[in-house]
Amino acid sequence: MNWQEIKEGSPVQDQGSPHQHVWNPNLYRLQLEAPRPRPVACKHHVTNCPQYYGLEFHGVISHLDASALLVEEGEYLVRQSGGNSGFYTLTLRFDTKIKHYKLYYDGQHYVKDKRFDSLHELVADGLVTLYMEANAAPYIELMDSFNNYEKSPYMTLNRLKRRAVASRRADLTTATDSFLQKEVKHSEIPQLDTKDESITEAVTCEGLISETVDYDKPHAFKIHTFKGLNWCEFCGNFLWGFTAQGVKCEDCGFSAHSKCSEKVPCDCCPDLKQLRGVFGIDLTTLVKAHRTARPFVVDKCISEIERRGLDAEGLYRVSGFAEEIETLKLALDKDGDQADVGSEMYENINVIAGTLKLYLRLLPIPLVTFETHPAVIKAAQLKSIEKQIVGIKDALTLLPAAHYNTLKYLMEHLNRVIQQQSTNKMTAHNLSTVFAPTLMPAPDLTKCGGLPGMTYEISALETMITHQQTIFN
Structure with missing residues (x-):
């Protein structure tokens, strides 16, 4: 891989989805190519x-x-x-x-x-x-010139959270204004205690009703050694190396390259750690932290879909309401496996299905990893289905345990979905077409503009769904 190829690997949007891939994996893939000591x-x-x-x-x-x-x-x-x-x-x-x-x-x-x-x-x-x-020196130079904070992964992954903070601040401003007006009527102008941070903030903040909020608390960035795989929340590129890869805010957990951190405005929100949750986190890192075989988001969404949605026509093909998906994402990030995904909260099962797809789409490293992808495609090109099954089974042994267990569980679920295809109208090919760009993004996905050129990815995924019992026995 050279830097010209990396330059073309900018985040792309899945067809039919408003959500972008926020993590650019190309520097991670480049690190994998580096010589070993x-x-x-x-x-x-x-x-x-x-x-x-x-x-x-x-x-x-x-x-x-x-x-x-x-x-x-x-x-x-x-x-x-x-x-x-x-x-x-x-x-x-x-x-x-x-x-x-x-x-x-x-x-x-x-x-x-x-x-x-x-x-x-x-x-x-x-x-x-x-x-x-x-x-990648020319690309890193271009990366260092990136300064569009409004399109950063941080803004993408925390949009609703920032809106909620904005609303709370707006309510505080309204309450303070009412208080001031009431006091003025009595000809007594109060002397506000500037040491009271909530009052000062309410009086000085303007234009709060928007998704983008300008906070006035600077980040407390410190050089940090990250465990596992991490991406810069400012530019979306991989934090390469094995120690002191970048900086991390001690108050909110914002992670970035050292140079990128210099461009981050004073918008630190100290409770961000509680809300970052699970979306956009490396899968292996997440299951290690939770000590589970699979991410609880996958288990929780699939269990709910199988409980009440296997016969829903167009399952996984029909999009749920974007606002409800964002709300459920925020709940899962905040409340973890205690989040309510029941029918009283989300009557439309497509919201649950859309949230599951969103979780898989935001993985920094796709479920079928970059190292495994070529071996799977090579197997899918074999002439007989018997050889394809053997080849795919062998290729999947290259997956990390967390990725393999999650893929196995997902394929078992999708096999149960196609057993209801007479009512849900979702065949193995239909499901493969929906999931292939998310589970197996091709290295040249940006060149082909999405779905075109994914023939073998779709074919391989269709084989995994149809023959999951043999491949994942």
């Missing part, structure tokens, strides 16, 4: 080897001798140059060139500012950084 072991005993290094320590050798030992991409060793004190030298091979770095240890390994618990992690992070700089 390969320590080169010293073949003879070295005296005075520091206890924090292993067999990769070669003692006193020249840079020429060290270079001759490194043959493959990502290979590295640690050496001691004659006359140097206070540091050792990390020598590694990248892009057919040999690079040398001063290497330090004070309880953690470091070359510059970033610190690591192991040398292997340091080299892995360094190789990713070098690979990004070599293959």
Whole structure:
């Protein structure tokens, strides 16, 4: 992959859906292509080897001798140059060139500012950084120029939440104005206590009835090491690397690249952590946090659909009301598995189905991951259905456990949907056409404009639904 391809990989909108893909996965995919660290072991005993290094320590050798030992991409060793004190030298091979770095240890390994618990992690992070700089520097420069906050993932994922805050502030403003008018009638102009933040906010905020609210609290950004996979909430691009990938607001949890954080206005809302919830979070990270086999959103929506909606005509094809879907999304983010999805709250079953599709659509890494996608497509191109089934089954073993378990559960459900196709009019092909762009977005999806060019994705998904018992036995 080169940066020109990445440049074309901007967020795209699924056909028939008002919701955009807010996470651009291309830098994540590029990170996967970076060389892996390969320590080169010293073949003879070295005296005075520091206890924090292993067999990769070669003692006193020249840079020429060290270079001759490194043959493959990502290979590295640690050496001691004659006359140097206070540091050792990390020598590694990248892009057919040999690079040398001063290497330090004070309880953690470091070359510059970033610190690591192991040398292997340091080299892995360094190789990713070098690979990004070599293959995506022009794109990263373009990314750094992005300044459209109103179209950021943060605004997309928290639209209703921000509107609710705006309404509360507007109500507070109205109440304060009424109070002031009442006091003026009595010829007594009150002296407001400017230390009372709620009163000050109510008096000074203007134009609050809108989806975009200008808050006056700055973010408390701190350099942060993110666990799992994370994306910048400002530009939507992957936070690459293995440590200190970006910054995070200590008050609201807003995550961003360091440069992107400089463009974020003073709109920190400290209760955001409670409302970010589950949408737009990496699937594996989410199930680890909840200690579940699958995301509870998937279980909850599918259970409700099977309880009262399997015979609904056009299930998953007919769109639910966008406002109700957004309301249910907010409830699931806020209340978790305690959110009410029953018929008294959401009579239209298409709202539940639409929320499930929205959850899957907003996954930063699709359910059928980028690594697995080519193997699935290759299997779908085989001539006989028997070979396709075997090939797809083998390809799905590449999925992370959380993705596999969720896909298996979803395919079992969709198989039950097609068993009611005489009433719901949804065949395996119909369902595959609906779900393929969400579950298996093609790498060149932006080039083909959505559905065109997804023939094999639809075919593979149709096979998974129809033969789910054999593929997922």
